[in-house]
Amino acid sequence: MVLSATDLLQLKEALQIAVVKCSERCLYNSAKWAAELLDSLPDTTTTAASTAAPTFVHPAISPNTDPEEAALEQRELNKYLLAKSLFDCKEYDRCSAVFLPDNFLSGLLSGKPDDIAPSPKGKGKAAVSESSSEDVLPEISQKSLFLALYAKVISGEKKRDEDTEMVMGPQDLGSTVNKQLLVVSRFLEIWFAQHTSEDGEVVGSQGFLEYLYGIVLAKEKNESAAMDYFVRSVHQFPMNWGCWLEMTNLISRVEHLNQISPHLPQHIMSFIFHLHTSLELYQQGPNLAHQLDELLNVFPTSAFLLTCKALLAYHSKDLIGAEQYFGYLLSLHPHRLDSLDHYSNILYVLELRPKLAFLAHLCSSLDKFRPESCVVVGNYYSLLSQHEKAVQYFRRALTLDRSCLSAWTLMGHEYVELKNTHAAIESYRRAVEVNRRDYRAWYGLGQTYEVLEMHAYALWYYKKAAGIRPWDGKMWMAVGSCLQKMGRNRDGIKALKRALLADSYYDSTSSSFGSVGTMDRMAHMDPDVLLQIAQMYDGLDEEDEAKAYMELCVAQEDGGASAEGGANLGDSIAIHHDSPGGGAGASDDEGGDRAERGGGSEGTGVTAATSKARMWLAQYAMRTEDYSTANRLATELCQDNVEVEEAKALIREARSRMESASTWGG
Template sequence: MGGLSSADAAQLQAHLQHAVTACSERCLWQSAKWAAELLNSLPGVSDSLNQSDTEVDSPMSDGTQSTPPKLKISVDPVQTQLEAKELPRYLLAKSFFDCREFDRCAAVFLPGSLPKGAVGSNLPQPNRRSSAGKGKARMSTPIKVKSYEESLSGISHKSLFLALYAKYISGEKRKDEDSEMILGPADGGVTSNKELNGLTSILEGILSNLHANNANGGGWLEYLYGIVLAKNKNEELAKTWLIKSVHLYPYNWGAWEELCNLLGTIEQLQQVTEQLPQNIMTYIFHIYASQSLFQVTDQVHNQLTSIQSIFPSSAFLKTQRALLFYHSKDFEESESIFSELLTSYPHRIDSVDVYSNILYVMSLRPKLAFLAHTSTLTDKFRPETCIVVGNYYSLLSQHEKAVIYFRRALTLDRTFTSAWTLMGHEYVEMKNSHAAIESYRRAVESNRRDYRAWYGLGQTYEVLEMFSYALWYYQRAAGLRPYDAKMWQAVGQCFAKVGKLGNALRAYKRALIAGSFNDGSASSFGNSQGGEFGVGHLGGGVLDPETLYQVASIYERLDQKEESAAYMELVLAQEEGPQADDEDGIFAGSSVQGVGVTPTTSKARMWLARYEFARGEYQRSMELANELCQDGVEVEDAKALVRDIRARVEADAG
């Protein structure tokens, strides 16, 4: 995607301006903010707006009236007439919504409480009071729903959306109030949004009637129906309606976010992409969804570079770039982008929780303290701010205080996934396994793509020595992060503990492959899919000595000493790096360094020394044992082996 022509840029500007207004009118504040930020990242937008405000007779004018770009959006004259007729009531309802009086907002247009229909169906509910009344009960619910829908027929779609959305938000607010304390007895799946059933019945009926008359809800009612279906776990149908919504009105970013939340794999993203409209919003969505699914590829980076040529100053797109580097564990590059964003937008709170995670991993305590201070000054009651402060206390090893702030973040927003995950980490540090497991479970319920929560569940169950459970969770984490060596190491370790040595070997070798991708030496391997490899497929870049040692140990348990010895030799080779055996000069001038002498390489050297001694290769065994004596690791065992070698050599000579 190259740069836009002036006509296309003007059209895009008009669409974004309309989106800000349309979303604001329906109290979709986050979507309005997103569109406004994107609008202002278009080059020359502020200049064109100022020029359009300049009067013709002004000395600053060139004598020609600057007209705003025309917007090509179909307008329904019936809806326009209804909106004009009910404008005073709409303004009253919106003022109630802005004051967070959601029930009062809904009551302006909705005639009483919503009907309690079945979820996703207009079928009647059986009468539980008596069998004699069953016949009447079967007819009561459809008539009630139908009459309710008829009472809404004279309301514009905009006002109807606002009223039904207010009812939905009211139900969510009441659900949080009923849940009471975080991780309390009423928290989790015990409480639910009691408005969902009625909203489902009404929206289903309204949209069915519109479809029968070859009409639609302008993309807004379809969007709300998709949200309600997703909350009721009817995800496939929710996808269908959200796709309809973005076809009808593609500039509502909230619909794209909800659609992304329903995607669990890159295959699902590819299936959905085929059904989406071909426009710039789909392009942005594909980048956002790919990042959310940890697809850190050159293709995604190139797509992001292309779209940034259109919106060069977009903070949202810069954040996506930083997140891509974060997922690939390039923390320095990601931190640099977030630091630049903080300098350019010091009052922007969005995604600072991820920035604090990076500073925590890099142990940059002064920067994390500064970020916590500036975020608190901006808004101390944002979940992101609480995450930043919690991470700061965690870095200070004050885990109780960290938990307090993570709980505060969840009190503000119970769907804030990273807060659940980080609170689970803190409970692990505090040795509270039950609370850690519950926190991680809530994280994966909120976001199935949170590999850190899956990995945390695996770690916690492994500590409890419930290895079958741990293995299942580790495999879920590895499925989400197939190129993360740490995930496959954990899978291999659990397979070894449950006695499945063949599976353990495959997992450890997959970890070696994943590690090679991170080190930029993927060419060392003959296959990137992680099948069964011999030692000849390994080498080139620096590999993880501990993983190699575990592979060698498993071969020893399988009584395959030759393979085990070959991997032990590979462990030793990592001390000096790829230059050690680089006869062809492939790694000439390479910055890749060896790991040096480590406890793992010393254990491998000791194993090889004993192995060579058992084979009668006394000279090689003596060399390895003497190296151990010089390294200062395993010294006593090495000295004992030297004495045994000398005694055996003398006995053979005598």
């Protein structure tokens, strides 16, 4: 993506306007995001621009282009400054009362929406009947109206948190609601009815009231209408990043994202939104990486885009690369706490205790009462196996922000370690309520119910996790194991073959597992999964299939090159016509990274799974009177010091049979 100097100047002005307008409406996170993106733009000051500076009036401080709105803003400037100051001091009810007194808002709820006549023409002002005089709204600017109503919503959220019981306490049911949503929804419903023309267009709209109405509708679980208002908002003012984030929260599937994309404005923000939402849906691949690189060419030091790059590597299971990206990001922005909880997860999995200790100390010194800081410290104590302290910090993070997804999920993991299954299930359920796309919470629920031996419940949750991460072999392994415990071996075999398909390292030039010689190109497969498939075939009395997978399991010791009949198993494993290379959720890059780390041709060496498979093959050879093969396999078991006594017994029996056969033959 290459932008001309004029395009860069226009983009810079748009971001400056976004910072000012979002700050005026107290949308602090959106203003911060726009300011960070603005700061990452390279300096494009030209000679012509510098000579024109004395007469230049920046658009960020230029007056409102709508004369009617400009007149209203000028008239109510004193009140607006008072309301803005009260909002900044967190006196939200006082802020709202500056423009919308409580008696007016309470009287608004007694009216009926049918009393509002639709707007005829012109500026979209509705002809309000005399009988509905109580529904006539005060004549104030959209900026002041947004501030007043937004303060009311924030006040309701604050009171909801105050009324909520202690996190995971006996009365914490998660059912407390924001009581101010009803009056705000009623007010905006009337406002849009009065300002909508016959063709359905809100005349003179600035886009912020649509954004606020979308938030209210989303909290009321009216997601389709909320998405409609969010789309309207980004058409009016595309630089409001908070609106794009709300849209991301409503999208749960890639198909939904593809349906929404054609209705979005042709703007760079749509490009960034598509990238961010794809990452939230755990997508990966070369196309997404290419889009990210194009944006980084425009914003080379953007903390947001560098975080996206780290998360892309994280979702692709390239933990080493993700750790390096986060380390580089931390060196560029050492005081930025956003997304450091993801960094702590990576350090936890890699067991980099010194780095995690440094990160915990850094976060605590910057702001110990940020949810991200509490999550980082909780991960550090979890790595030290101090699970009670870890739970304490995760609960502190949730006290600060009930919607902190990482804290809910990680606290569920800690309760599993503490053998408190009831609390673990509740933590995972709350995580799913915050974000239904969190596959870790679904997988955690499946694990917890499996511990309780409630396999039907566990299977349902495992399938939800596998639906979100269809090319993650771990999800399908869990599904297959659960089906096996339920006695559904045939279905379990299909799930485990899908796990092999997802986790196998494959040549980027191969099109699918069904092609000739594909098994020869497969560098490594999980021997535990192969053993499990073979055991399920054995339980179905299909010894030929069981033997083939046992041989393939043993062959993984030296990289799979010695599997007898391995090429013939390609058709058996390829149970799906789709391939990871063709799906949106997988990439050839992921397989390449894994092959580099795992060593494609090195093999796994002797493992418990390969030893069990070798023992089964030796016993099978005895049953089929192939005594020389049984003797060879049992001898290998003795050399590996695995099941030595049983192997020696097999050797004695095999040699005895061979001697007997030789005697009779003589």
